[in-house]
Amino acid sequence: MNIILVSRRHGRSRTISLSALIILASLLLAGLIALGVMLTLQLQSRGGDGIIDPYAVSQWQKRISGQEKELARTREYTEEQIRALTVKLAELQSRLTRLDALGERLVDVAELEDGEFDFAVPPAVGGPETDTGDYNPPDFVTALDQLSSLIDDREQQLSVLNSLLGDRKIQSATFVAGRPIQRGWMSSRYGYRNDPFNGKVAWHDGVDFAGKDGSNIVAVAAGVVTWSSDRYGYGNLIEINHGNGYVTRYAHCKELLVDVGDVIKKGDVVALMGSTGRSTGPHVHFEVLHRGKSVDPAKFINRVAQF
Missing domain, CATH: 2.70.70.10 (Glucose Permease (Domain IIA))
Incomplete structure (x- = not known):
């Protein structure tokens, strides 16, 4: 497709193809874009502003400062949790020590044979290992809570047993029987x-x-x-x-x-x-x-x- 241009002054005509017109418009638009970019860069250089301006830097610094504070809070919280877990472990250890002492007393009161229940050594364990598959162990805190609950239960049971055995021993000791003399x-x-x-x-x-x-x-x-x-x-x-x-x-x-x-x-x-x-x-x-x-x-x- 062609476009015919007619001059009023000389009465002559000129024919321009549409493809050439499109190319010319594209060149003109590219030039305008390039000019806009040059003017923008020039204005930025005159104003002292670069690609990374001071405002952006200050915002990044604020973000970094906030992250550092959050990290400090996280570290402090973690240290508090570790201290709490340490105290909890110490408490459980002391309770286990008391249970061992109570167990030794029960062995003595019940007059069990030596070696039948020895609370001075770890219990004997064994057996073949089996595949646990996709088993996920409980988290550390949950495991401590479960252990604490188990110790509470054992303390109650051993206390009741100690009371029963103590009563039995007292009843046996206070049972009136025998002669009041050794000879006679x-x-x-x-x-x-x-x-x-x-x-x-x-x-x-x-x-x-x-x-x-x-x-x-x-x-x-x-x-x-x-x-x-x-x-x-x-x-x-x-x-x-x-x-x-x-x-x-x-x-x-x-x-x-x-x-x-x-x-x-x-x-x-x-x-x-x-x-x-x-x-x-x-x-x-x-x-x-x-x-x-x-x-x-x-x-x-x-x-x-x-x-």
């Missing part, structure tokens, strides 16, 4: 008998064990001494409270070896045999009282604890 023989039984001083029938609240003057008198159960002095008719008397309503008495003693308030164990020597008070010779008058009333000591002398 029973010289008078519980109940009615002829009074050795006037021959009349009289009630005898205990049993008598005769023996060598000065021989040992032992407690038949653990307990607390509630009397250690002279008492009318008894001479020198030891009285022991064993709990559960049981009290034992050891009378006519030559010498008292314990005081009121002393805690004694089964088999402890509490006095020496004598003949003080209303007595005809060296012996120990042995009484058992339950809730304030005398009972026949004979059934306690030969009985065996069922624990």
